[in-house]
Amino acid sequence: MNAVEQSKLIKELLSHHNLQNNLSVPQLVEKILSRGEGTLSATGAIRATTGKYTGRSPKDKFIVRDETTQDVIDWGLVNQEIDEASFDNLYEKVIAYLKKKDELYHFKGYAGADKNYRLPIQVFNEYAWHNLFSRQLFIEPTEEEVESHQSEFTIVSAPTYKADPKVDGTNSETFILVSFKKRTILIGGTEYAGEIKKSIFSVMNFLLPQRDILSMHCSANVGQEGDVALFFGLSGTGKTTLSADPYRRLIGDDEHGWSTNGVFNIEGGCYAKCINLSKEKEPQIYEAIRFGSVLENVILDEGSRNPDYDDTSLTENTRAAYTLENIDNIVTPSVAGHPNTIIFLTADASGTLPPISKLTKEQAMYHFLSGYTSKLAGTERGVTEPQATFSACFGSPFLPLEPSTYAEMLGEKIDQYNTNVFLVNTGWTGGSYGTGKRMKLSYTRAMVHSALEGELNSAETTKDDIFGLEIPMHVPGVPDEVLIPKKTWNDNEAYNKEAQALAMKFHDNFKQFTHAGDEIKNAGPLYRG
Template sequence: MNTVMKTSLLEELLSQQTTKKNLSVARLVEKVLSRNEGVLSNTGAVLATTGKYTGRSPEDKFIVKDSISESKVDWGTVNQPIEEKVFESLYTKVMEHLKQKDEVFVFNGFAGADHNYQLPIQVINEFAWHNLFAKQLFIRPTEEQLANHQAEFTVISAPTFKADPSIDGTNSEAFIIVSFKHKVILIGGTEYAGEIKKSIFSIMNFLLPEQNILSMHCSANVGNEGDVALFFGLSGTGKTTLSADPYRKLIGDDEHAWSSSGVFNIEGGCYAKCINLSEEKEPQIYNAIKFGSVLENVVLDEETRIPNFDNTSLTENTRAAYPLEHIDNIVNPSIAGHPNTIVFLTADASGTLPPISKLTKEQAMYHFLSGYTSKLAGTERGVTEPQATFSACFGAPFLPLSPATYATMLGEKIDLYNTNVFLINTGWTGGSYGVGNRIRLSYTRAMVHAALEGELNNVETIKDEIFGLEIPAHVAGVPDELLIPRNTWEDKEAYDETARNLAKKFHDNFKKFTHVSPEIAAAGPNFK
């Protein structure tokens, strides 16, 4: 398939009368309801379910190996290669599939709040609720921008088109295929809306470093004095929750970039986990779920239409998508200065990592490359309880380039802007998962507050013998005994063994990073 043929198929679809372009939020909601794609909650949010795919499907994600990607992409189990002819065949089939639909929906907008680095994008959806999702998650254009909009990348999502692996060359009926040459992301066989969002993030992670801009899987906010904080962490570690702070303005909840001018949001909305969501614990997120928002796999009461955020019968990965404007204290546009503080978040299911520790530059690089957390239930298919995992740069599933590319850039920026770095464990204390308890959100918030306010920059610390981390001896609002994980375990020998086992996992994982300096390699735990 040459470029002319691809363009012809796309233009033919876009020119059909059945193709609805850039509908308003209200009209998209009407379409969702009239097409029976979803229902309304008591607050006016759209509720849709996604069938068997209730999380990302990493085994079904591919990048076309071509003249652009071949020498740049970090190929492996994360970035799986696929032949261009497979993409071309599926592209043709998907376009023919969409042409037969009664309606197809198109959103034109942007990724990247900084106009100097914006990527014009186009999202084509078989489902109206997916198009509403895209409209709320990406950056919406002004009327003037829309009139002059020329998409550089196009996402095409056809959930009801299911691939035949024996014919189409995929691993299953589902597929997410990125072609940098054709500037297309092709999605089929899965109704999980998160694939749309993360595919664009992957594209930005490929394009931005070429402009000497660090793309990051993190949330960000800014204080009244202009101090900027970044929160790195995989899904479920608390990025969205902890960045939604009533005393700080939100820049964004998941995807950012760091240029020579400062930080900017890649998106125009938030995609928050809402399992066990309550107004008391997370008022900003709770109150953002109103008309125009999208609830994914949340269970509603049949009569009242009130969401039951504690119900996990469909999945633990229940989600809410809403525009940034649904939160009161945001930065608009989503741009700020250089970060004063970086927080690495991990949900440690072993219960052995300290709730908070301050990192040296070398430790920061070690833990950034390690990207340790416990993969939480629901974020991927087949994950039903926490599993220890290492995801380089706290976002390996979305990084087409070598982790060293992003890590080197981060290290240079930490040095250049004298940024403080903390490791915060939002996971378990008093024992491992199943024995101990999840660290209270109120304690975590107190630790984050102390770190961002500079209260921990020059305090007494206690060095953890196994992990080598400097733990503050006191943090306002947090019991002292909680700060030292070993003190919270009844069985000290069990703690020591569990901690050493985790330290060894760090060591074994880090063996793959063969080109780091001896100082960074030595900054990890001692497992002996």
């Protein structure tokens, strides 16, 4: 399929006999309810279910290997390849399938809040509720921008079309195919809306570095003095909780770019986990779920239609999609200056990493590449006890390029903008999981506050003899003994054994980063067995 043929197929979708173009939120809600795609909850949000796929399908995601990608993609288990012919054949079949649908939903918008770097996108959806999801998560154009909008990337989503792996070259009935040459994402066989969001993030992780912009899987906020902070962390580390601060305005909760202008949000909305959500613990998220929002796989009370956020009978990965405008304390538009502070969050179940430590540039690059945390029980099927896990750049499933590409850009920007970087352990203290206890949130908040206020930039530190990390001796609001993990353990020998075991896990994981220089490799734990 050449560019002319593809353009012809896109025109066929645009000329669909019943194409619904950029419908308003009320119009989409009406469509969803009349078509039986979802239920109106007591909050005003639409509740939809996603069938057997209640999360992403990483084994079903492919990138088309062609002259555009063959020499630049970090091919492997994360970035699986599919040939052009397979993409073209499946693309034609999906287009033909959607043309027969009684309605097709079309959204034009943007990825990237900085107008200098934004990506104009268009989304074709089989489901009205997926179109509402797209409208909540991506950046909505003004009326004038709709008229002049020229899409540079297209998503075609057909959740009820199922692939035949023997014929189509996929691994299952589900497929998420990305063609950078044809600037198209093809999604089918799954109703999980998160594939739409994350596929565009993967695209931005390919395109932005080509423009010398670091793409990042992190949340970001800005203080009253205009100081910017980034929060990196995998699931369960407290990224959402710690970045939601009544005294700091939210830039975004998940995806950002860092250009020569500063930080900008890639999205126009949030896709928050709802498990055990409460007004007391996370008021911003709780109050944001209202008319126009989408609740995914959340159980509703049959009579009242009130959401039961504690009910995980469908999945523990319950989600809410809502526009940033549903949050009061935000930056509009979602752009800010260069980060003053970066916080790497980890939930270390071994109880041996310091609760806070200040990183050198090399250590920052090392821990960025490592992306360490403990996978907590409940975050994945079969996980009943915390397990050490590493995800490069805190987002390896979404990185088309070699991870060192992003780490090198981070190091350059830390140098250029004199950014301070801290590693914060929100995990266990006084022992490992089962013996110790989770770090008090009040202590973590005090440490993060001190880091953001610059109180730790020149603080007296002591070096950890196993991990080589510089630990502040004093943090306001935190007992001194809590800062030194070894002092919180009753058994020094048990501590040393646990800490040394974790250090070796870091070293074993880092062997994969063959592109990293010696300065970075040597910035890891001092203990080497």
